[in-house]
Amino acid sequence: MTAFDPSTLLNPVIKSLSAYKPVEPLDSLSAELGFRVEDLVKLDANENPYGPPRSVLEALASYDWYHIYPDSAQTRLRERLAALHGVPESMIAVGSGSDELLNNLSQMFLLPGDRILDMPPTFLMYSSNARLYGSEVVEVPRRPDYSLDVEAVATAVLDGQAGDGGPVKIVYAATPNNPTGTWLTDDECERLLDLPALVVLDEAYVEFADEPSRIARVAEHDNLVVLRTFSKAVGMAGLRLGWGVFPDWLMEQFWKFKQPYNVNQAALVAGLTGLEHWSEVQMVVDRIRAGQRRLWTGLAGISFLDPVPSAANFVLCRVEGRPALEVRDGLRRQGILVRYYDTPLLSGCIRISVGREDQIDRVLTALQEME
8 A cells, every 4th residue: 555645645735845944042143153142242133132121021020910811902002003093993903923914915815826026135934925825026126325216016917907817906115115114105105006906004123113104004095004013113023013004995804814812911011001001112213213314324435335214223234345245244253243235136135123222332343344
């Protein structure tokens, strides 16, 4: 009798994919590099170096009901978000990180043969999720200054509607964009919203920008979704909490689709407490914004770096006259972690997150010593 091979049952799409490569955990890096965890300068993942407000940690420690299932509708958190941001509670969706909401949208809209439009270089999860569900990724690369080529985007979407392939159902635009830090202008946004596709604006870093969020625009456009996160400004990357504003018709479908208890109780306690102490969050955001300006100015003074203007809590740098990998590795040997890219559109680039003042000192000093 022939032995049964259960791997033949696997969805063939899965076999064709590559796994997402997250940043290394601190304990592994500590062991590898020979630095204590507290001595590492971790500037490779756009995290908030100050963490959440002290009140969040105190609320987590004092909560007594972790043995009870959390509110599946995240009612209190949605009420607080609505009050803080001036949008109806009925239009707010909450997820285990905005990554879950991105995945939800892919599952709800995409079928094999459908298409999404991606504008690289940008966040890899947009294209990864689409391919996971057997959809095609139409890429319209950004211009050399990393602005959008909106006319090329419009042509790609409209040609997809009229062509033989599947339609372009979703257009993803991160603003500020990761990893470039560039902002989506009002004109670019309006052009995207005129297209016959769902437009998903990922505003993970919007608190660090000089421009306002576009969540209020969702009530005006049935094809707009805006996603936000607690990971960056509130310093809760390790707790996984995200939210979004969806049009009414889509929220009606979302409630049918959403998994019960998709957000754990600790994240809900932390998120609600962070919103209740928003002035503390804003103080940290202002501190990071000041650090970003200082970091960019310092990087602009390094002879082999060309930093890109950024509206986020990180700075992308083109490395000139030497290999970017050499710069990354030189910093790494000193316990300073930055992101290195070797993809075609980011060849020769590193990305440096904004750290605390002492961490900015360390990375700038290390780079100056390389000159």
